[in-house]
Amino acid sequence: MGAYLCSMSKVRVRFAPSPTGGLHLGGVRTVLYNYLFAKKNGGDFIVRIEDTDQTRFVEGAEDYIFNCLKWCGMQPDESPLHGGPFAPYRQSERKALYKKYAEQLINDGFAYYAFDTPEELEKMRQDFKTAANPSPQYDGNVRMKMRNSLTLLPEEVEKLLAENTRHVIRIKMPANETISFTDMIHHEVSFDSSLVDDKVLLKADGMPTYHLAVVVDDYLMKITHAFRGEEWLSSAPVHVLLWKYLFGLENMPQWAHLPLIMGPSGKLSKRDGAKYGFPVFAMNWTDPKTNELTEGFKERGFLPEAFVNLLAVLGWNDGTEQELYSMEELVECFSMDRVHAAGAKFDFEKAKWFNQEWIKKSGVESYRLIVKEIFETKGVSINDDVYFTKVLDLVKERCTLLTDFYTQAAFFYAAPSLYDEASVKPKWDNDKKDFFKALISRYSNLAEWGGGAPENEFKNLATEKNIKIGELQMIFRIMLVGSKMGPGVFVIAETMGSAETINRIEKAINVFSQF
């Protein structure tokens, strides 16, 4: 181990999503680690779209992915959207490239044509299925019993090819070889080649499978480090072999297989979101076919800084006690060898804590517009941004999600329509009523409203009337807010202004007298 960086070449990493739907937590974290590693090492971050399965194409998914990256603050250096010297960056547009590599493998004896139809494959799986082997593979044990260029006469193969018979190209896995490589997270990993199946490399429609495409494109795009989810580890021996056959092991990128992010019960799926009440995707995603909406962290009220932060430390830490990191700090501190090998269960409670911390940490300016939109969606129009900022500043430390600003501060924009009766009733009597009536006239005559004046006036009057302040303060709060919540009452009164305060006292006196 040790030096993972090849001293010769510039670091180049890629995030290679297939545009089939929303981008979930694990996906974003994979991008993040790619991005951090690239930036940390002064390298390039490439986004390549792996759309080789035409049956799974989903309208809008690619744009959506780029929107998510943008929201998270990760701009690709090269991508189908941003261009670059290795274009095109969509595998579907690179289709013609792959065939020659597949054919080269055949010529070198590392791959073969297979003419088996889907029905024949299904039959094979049925025929070879036993209790001890419930899912037989197309591998060294069965390939000589199938219809392929290994079993057919050369002239038969020629004929089938000449007739354009549908066929695929499969890798011919060698027998009894140990295939091993060094993973940046798992270290030495090895496989017995006899146990790996003859993966399809080129499909009948001429498109490569992931296995071929990833190797060819990583080579062509000069990728130095390849990071992906651990679900790929099982097929790594195929990729290693292809590198060996095609481009040389010495040119193979350094691999890192990232631990999986788990849901409350097993692998995190978008179903978990609906089931347990937390978002799974970065941003809202509506499936164009089913119209099904899957909630995003953004819409749930997360700050992108918090989202990035919580993802970064889910499976990685720098060995210190620091937990809050900006993107810049992450770039500074990140290293792949401090990434955990084990999967991590996602904890929404902790995720919310990160958001709360970022709300407190950030200036209101950085999210004012988003919160403004939330208010306006709720039917509250914001005309005075100075006042709005003041209000947000007042309540920010009791907000966990951006949407909480509405519940915490809506009372600044509308007098309560409902009062906490149970808290007022036991304290409300004629003395209190007289007090608040007198308070109205005192407040009306107040020359200046700021600088603690409402509080002083309130307290003076209480002393004069010989009522304990504690007896009055809660009532006052409920007059202004409606319930037992919010910042200090006098701060609220000062912020609202005298007219509004007086209005609310008047209104409340009437209501309370009915209790």
Next chain:
RNA sequence: GCCGCGUUGGUCAAGGGGUUAAGACGCCUCCCUUUCACGGAGGAAUCACGGGUUCGAAUCCCGUACGUGGUACCA
């Protein structure tokens, strides 16, 4: 079934032969505040199991169990 990967409190985790086994989230108690939060002080709670190696194991080795991923002309 087979193969791969993994296993420190409920969760995220530090620690990689000798530690009172950090810290954070969550939970509980108290303080602050006549509200709710924020903040502060405490508390409960952990090295999956069994064998080795060693004076000494959470740490190294081997098994077992459990979890998880793969086992597609999907990525």
